[in-house]
Amino acid sequence: MLPSWSLLNHDQNMTVIAKTSEAKCGWVFRISERIQTELDEFENVIVRFKAGAINEGQFRIIRVPAGVYEQRENGTYMLRVRFPAGGATAAHLRRLGEVAAKFGNGLVHTTTRQEFQIHRVLLDDIIPALRWLAEAGLSTKGGGGAWTPFIKPLVMRQFPVVSVCCFVSTQGSGGRRA
Numbered sequence: 342m343l344p345s346w347s348l349l350n351h352d353q354n355m356t357v358i359a360k361t362s363e364a365k366c367g368w369v370f371r372i373s374e375r376i377q378t379e380l381d382e383f384e385n386v387i388v389r390f391k392a393g394a395i396n397e398g399q400f401r402i403i404r405v406p407a408g409v410y411e412q413r414e415n416g417t418y419m420l421r422v423r424f425p426a427g428g429a430t431a432a433h434l435r436r437l438g439e440v441a442a443k444f445g446n447g448l449v450h451t452t453t454r455q456e457f458q459i460h461r462v463l464l465d466d467i468i469p470a471l472r473w474l475a476e477a478g479l480s481t482k483g484g485g486g487a488w489t490p491f492i493k494p495l496v497m498r499q500f501p502v503v504s505v506c507c508f509v510s511t512q513g514s515g516g517r518r519a
Contacts, residue, residue: 372480379482380475383407384468391464408481409467412460418467420445420459420481422474427455436477444470 446461
């Protein structure tokens with residue numbers, strides 16, 4: 342049996358624990374214990390934005406570090422879901438597909454940043470989608486920002502395809518905005 346170990350990310354937003362006794366595949370994600378409080382705070386920011394109490398620039402400063410990006414299609418957003426060290430369980434991927442089907446356009450887009458993106462999420466659906474992700478131990482927090490300079494060239498040399506679009510079946514799940 343392998344010993345238990347943990348890796349705390351640099352921004353301390355999410356801890357990845359690998360314990361063979363906790364998961365058959367060896368990966369268990371643990372997000373911040375404050376996630377529900379943080380989602381409540383972010384929900385209040387969205388309410389203030391919708392009411393005009395803060396402008397788009399002020400909203401952007403808060404939402405981008407939360408892994409929420411505005412898309413070219415007005416009123417839609419992209420959620421960048423973090424998978425530290427590139428590890429994921431079948432349950433994580435299942436929930437990712439469920440969130441994409443229910444709140445996005447039914448597609449999951451992978452990135453070379455070891456993250457997944459859910460596109461075309463409406464402003465009113467951001468918090469419910471983030472809560473669904475949190476229930477499965479997933480988060481978008483810290484999914485924003487630039488590349489770590491030494492990783493980009495290494496990734497680009499090893500993987501000539503920058504991104505791949507994964508199709509998630511929405512049949513019978515009420516998928517929308519195809």
